[in-house]
Amino acid sequence: MTDTFDIAVIGGGIGGATAACHLAPDHSVVLLEQEAELAFHTTSRSAAIYLEGDGGGVMHRLNRSSRSFFDEAHPELDAPLLDPLPVLTVGTEGMEQQLRDQAERDSVLTPSIGYLEGSALHDLCPILQPKVVTCGILESTAASLDVMALHQLYVRRARDAGANIRRTSKVTGIERTAHGWRLTTASGAIECGAVVNAAGAWGDVVAELAGVQPLGLTPMRRTAFTARVDVDPTPWPFIYSHSSEYPCYFKPEAGQQLLCSLSDETPSEPVDARPLEIDVAMAIDHINTISTLNLRSVTATWAGLRTFAPDRDPVYGWDTDVEGFFWLCGQGGWGIVSSPAAGRITAAAFAGDGLPVDLADAGLIPADLAPRR
Ligand SMILES: Cc1cc2nc3c(=O)[nH]c(=O)nc-3n(C[C@H](O)[C@H](O)[C@H](O)COP(=O)(O)OP(=O)(O)OC[C@H]3O[C@@H](n4cnc5c(N)ncnc54)[C@H](O)[C@@H]3O)c2cc1C
Known part of the structure; x- marks a missing residue:
């Protein structure tokens, strides 16, 4: 049997979780994670620090713009996400x-x-x-950041908005169809209009599965x-x-x-x-x-x-060579802190908009984040 969705998000770390959370209110979304647990790889192994002034000018702007999300009171949480440090x-x-x-x-x-x-x-x-x-x-x-509470908040909001979260669902094949993509996964076949590549260290592996030129992620x-x-x-x-x-x-x-x-x-x-x-x-x-x-x-x-792109800035954007393939990769050492911005950028791109206004006002342009910059 083949299930059909607007969007398949590949990867259940913080990148895939923020993408699913921000996309699910407006699209039908499936999130596919190869492991039996979400956040099994880099996301659960961080130092859990919120810091703005590190990682270069692009990351600094993304991290700073994420602060308001961390400072907000989230009704689902019984403690703040940040603890001053x-x-x-x-x-x-x-x-x-x-x-x-x-x-x-x-x-x-x-x-x-x-x-x-x-x-x-x-x-x-x-x-x-x-x-x-x-x-x-x-x-x-700066502050200490509750990474697992943040990840669970994204997953819960994605699920509440209708997203289908599938563990033990390694994507092993990605083929083009007339209307998008057909994915072969460990839990069955999926047809979708677009793919979000949030596979962390496996970002280039997933691109190659889809016939998309890798970016040289390390x-x-x-x-x-x-x-x-x-x-x-x-x-x-x-x-x-x-x-x-x-x-x-x-x-x-x-x-x-x-x-x-x-x-x-x-x-x-x-x-x-x-x-x-x-x-x-x-x-x-x-x-x-x-x-x-x-x-x-x-x-x-x-x-x-x-995981870093060659210039060490993150990669958030549509692949310009292959339609319907979105990159959310290369967050390096600040993928947790920058995840609220990454989610908002992803939602704006799927809506056909430019960068969110606050990020554009901070001096970022889409080319700063584009896969083939
Ligand atoms: C020691 C250390 C300290 C750090 N400290 C901080 C910090 O203080 N603050 C901060 O913001 N960041 C920190 N980071 C960086 C941060 O952890 C990463 O930027 C972030 O976790 C990357 O998230 P991700 O979702 O891209 O990757 P991951 O969490 O690795 O998620 C990618 C997921 O994709 C899945 N996947 C891959 N291929 C497939 C496939 N074919 N099918 C299905 N699923 C697939 C993987 O199983 C994985 O779960 C630190 C990292 C380390 C290692």
Whole structure:
């Protein structure tokens, strides 16, 4: 039997979930996820941070425009999506001018961003090593983000608007028909007018299935872990080291835990990513160098794939070579934060409109996000 929909969204991570949520009120939508659980891959493996001033100018604008969605009261949720957590990006001797310039540039869009040096850094985070950390950028309006609540909110709204959510439904074939596409999936055949490619690390694989030229998306593995500390870290900001010598980050969490990473970026095939011991060991070494912490052991490790287009900006738009194929890929390290904007952009594109007004007013044009830019 073949089921028919206006739109098939491929991928049940945050990208597919926001697309289904924003498209379902006006179209019949099926969301297809290959795994038995939604959000099984990168979406459930993030650091869960809301930050605006990182990821380049395009991402900065998308993230900033998403803030109002996070600040809204959503009747379905019993707690806010954001929990305030300033982010302190730190640098070592010789990086002062670079960070000062970056703060000046980024504060134009996000006024809460400011440059700090000397004792101001250690007042904010007393465990920073003053001999190593000399300068920093504080984004005081950053926050910790409830990723699973956000994902579930999108899925619930999609379902309430009539979307059909199918797990264990790997798409293995995508063929053109007279009116759109015919998909072969692990849970049956589907005919649809348009496809949304929200397959994360598998974005180019899905394109090739449809006979669409891939974009050169590169999945990059990043290992993360948690470690116990002897004191309560919750008064500290999130610390993000931009030093090329000591790259790392750590996020204070409840229960005397830190969520840590080396900030590694290792090209990978699209796979179920696994953590590397060497990346954990190097992160511990760097964290112990930039701080007075003495991390020795970890409580849990994991890895995820952050997927980038060649210019590292996200890809949201219709393929210009093949009709009815929409890309929602390449969100790199900020796919959770930018997801409200991604959903609105997708809905506007399906309605035949340009970019939402606030994003156009912020200086974005469709070519910034276009697949074949
Ligand atoms: C360590 C780490 C820290 C991060 N920290 C942050 C952060 O603090 N803030 C932030 O905003 N972002 C962060 N990110 C990035 C963020 O997690 C990603 O940008 C985002 O999750 C990408 O979502 P996605 O839906 O594109 O991909 P995914 O979540 O991987 O979803 C894609 C889905 O497509 C499915 N799929 C693929 N092929 C098929 C097929 N043929 N048929 C059916 N289904 C298919 C996959 O199974 C998968 O579930 C972090 C990432 C990592 C790894």
